[in-house]
Amino acid sequence: MKDASRLPHWPRAMSEEMAAAYAGGISVATLRREVSEGRAPRPHHISGRRVVWFIEELDAWMDRIKGQAALTQPEQKQKTNSWAAAAAAAGKTSGQRRSPLR
Structure with missing residues (x-):
């Protein structure tokens, strides 16, 4: 096949x-596995041995994958202030400062 x-x-x-x-440059073997496991769209026989996949069905499959990935991603933790994180790591409580005489 020519470079798609x-x-x-x-x-x-x-x-x-x-x-x-x-479908993202997957291998033919991966496409076949996805079809056999019911995740990817099934091909259509249009004449004799000619088998095709329709672009609309592939797009819908990719949209479903995208939607599932968005649902399974963990929520981002709120970033803490780096100064507060450093103080916590040093065992200091908020507002506690080092003595200037030390």
């Missing part, structure tokens, strides 16, 4: 190799 990244646009119906490239 050089295409000016992606065709509406794609071969297995091109569909794998479109």
